[in-house]
Amino acid sequence: MSDKILLTADRTLTSDYHHNEFIGFGACAPPNVIPDWLYKWLFFPPIKTKDGIPVAAPYGLRKIEAQLLNEGFDVLTVDPDHLGKYIDEAKILGIHVMDPFGIGPASSTFAAILKKEPFLAQYFHILMNKPEIRKAKRRGLKIIVGGPGVWQFKYRPEFVKEHGIDCIIAGEAEKVVGKIFRAALNDDDPPQYYEVPIKETPSLEEIPEIVAPSINNLIEIGRGCCRGCKFCSVTLRPLRWYPYEKILREIDVTMRNKGGVCLHAEDVMLYGSKNTIPNDEKLLKLHELVVKKCDGMGWSHCSLATVAAKPKLFSKIAEIILQKQPWWGAEIGIETGSPKLAEKIMPAKAHPFKPEEWPEVVRSGMGLMHDNKLIPACTLIVGVPEETEEDLIKTIELMDDLKDVRSLIVPLFFVPMGRLKNEDWFKEAEVNELHQELLIKCLKHDLYWIDNLIDLSFSGKWYKYLLKPFYRLFVEIIRYKVKKAGIK
Ligand code: SF4
Incomplete structure (x- = not known):
């Protein structure tokens, strides 16, 4: 197994929302008055890819990609539907999350009214249950999760265990991802939940510049x-x-x-x-x-x-x-x-x-x-x-x-x-x-x-x-x- 790191996010986050960031909020809703396939096409269609590499990715994921590249890691950002092509070579899968269980303010409101699971939670589950990830996990893949939605994992400890999530990073991670990913590559167990303390918040100079396009040029x-x-x-x-x-x-x-x-x-x-x-x-x-x-x-x-x-x-x-x-x-x-x-x-x-x-x-x-x-x-x-x-x-x-x-x-x-x-x-x-x-x-x-x-x-x-x-x-x-x- 090489030391490759793959980065990804679920389908609701890997879309350009027809070039309108606000259309993306549609992913907060649960299935509703139109068929799911049509809703997906209208509100979070798959982004263009080349060999499984998305033409753009969430900005937060791009920052982590840039930081890891700066520190000399072998990193590739991959579309969630094309992980199978690359995952056999990977030792770590980094996943960016925004509202993984649909319990953020907008999605939980829609879910309470319509009494169904919001699309963004459904698609996070689809990602985590992909057979290629489950298989890679069995042979030792490490999974590290970051992004604004990580607070939700505290409410879902069974999910973390069941899906073998090795580490959850909360906060501005630029100064800590290097050491955490290095520990994971060396088979030292990374911490299960790492809350970035104030002293590890990056200064302006320590925030890297993205090296590839972000979704909707954010x-x-x-x-x-x-x-x-x-x-x-x-x-x-x-x-x-x-x-x-x-x-x-x-x-x-x-x-x-x-x-x-x-x-x-x-x-x-x-x-x-x-x-x-x-x-x-x-x-x-x-x-x-x-x-x-x-x-x-x-x-x-x-x-x-x-x-x-x-x-x-x-x-x-x-x-x-x-x-x-x-x-x-x-x-x-x-x-x-x-x-x-x-x-x-x-x-x-x-x-x-x-x-x-x-x-x-x-x-x-x-x-x-x-x-x-x-x-x-x-x-x-x-x-x-x-x-x-x-x-x-x-x-x-x-x-x-x-x-x-x-x-x-x-x-x-x-x-x-x-x-x-x-x-x-x-x-x-x-x-x-x-x-x-x-x-x-x-x-x-x-x-x-x-x-x-x-x-x-x-x-x-x-x-x-x-x-x-x-x-x-x-x-x-x-x-x-x-x-x-x-x-x-
Ligand atoms: S970002 Fe600032 S202004 Fe906006 S809700 Fe938070 S604390 Fe208030």
Whole structure:
């Protein structure tokens, strides 16, 4: 057996989602109103491969690949359906996970409502049960798992044992993967669960640059968040922003696959800043540099507070981005419409505004996004332990104020994470009338805007005539089901 290391991720993570990162969220849902094969084709089709090697891979996996290559390991990133071609030569299989058991906030909410296992959990199981992996395991293959979803393995110890997972790495792993993979290659048992301590968090210089394209050209521009919301697992590690040159070099690598890029940070508006106030000069320069290089761009996340705090800066950024595209998207956390609850669970989310100003920050930020063609995919948290009826009423009122804002708003059942990790899960049995009212408001809001969003998503795309009718049909079936359920 050689010392080869294979890296992979399940099908729901190894897809380009028809070049739209947000379509990928469809993998959080369980089987539903259309056949599974059609759903897979619409929401997470297999990515192109050459000899079983995917043309792009999840960004986090690319970082680990780069780190291992830098340390001299023999590494290959392989599509999950082509592992059989390479696995006989491998001594270690590294697997990247996001939500392996479907118990993350979005998937567990859909699972509770539709009472079935989400696709992303199904496909993780399909990967782990592949006969070629089982066979390789029997002859001594080591399995090491990493990625943002590893916390879920603590709830599934039997699965870890049954599938022979040798090591689970939690946290930013660049500084530790070398020693862990080396131990595994030398047949020294790696630790079963390795939580990367703060002192092993990589500095900017220690974060390697990717060497092959990432899915949908997602490129990290920085790490960390200083807002410290209680329910969030992003730690309070310091903000680290990559210098322009590092970002541009990674764009050069990923743009081998052409298309636009997706800038990734917990709040893209804070690029280059030391606190919660955007740095005009750095943010503008970053966008000017990126727009020159790429056919377009999107953001992974941004906060309502930074947009509301700097409306002129936000409009200038929008002007730069809209030179090459009609709209762009980002994931946004609204979480609640209640100032009291905001103060309890996310006191710095509104900063530089006060927590009691949160609903106004949301209204103003969302209005600016609508006017400047940023389409937000927003989340609300339902069932936080400290939530009261008054909090829910405030959130319902906020939904009324947002009805004219082009957006998707998704309510998510509370999942114990971050500093609330010892609290209880919110269960569907606890859904009361106010929760129901809120869920229905969100559903109606999304069904109202979805046609517009589908049109915008496909505008200017050559394949719009092929794909668009299927998404429309999917939405029409949901509308029919909603009507049949008596929801008006
Ligand atoms: S929820 Fe967002 S703003 Fe709050 S700590 Fe997490 S990443 Fe930061």
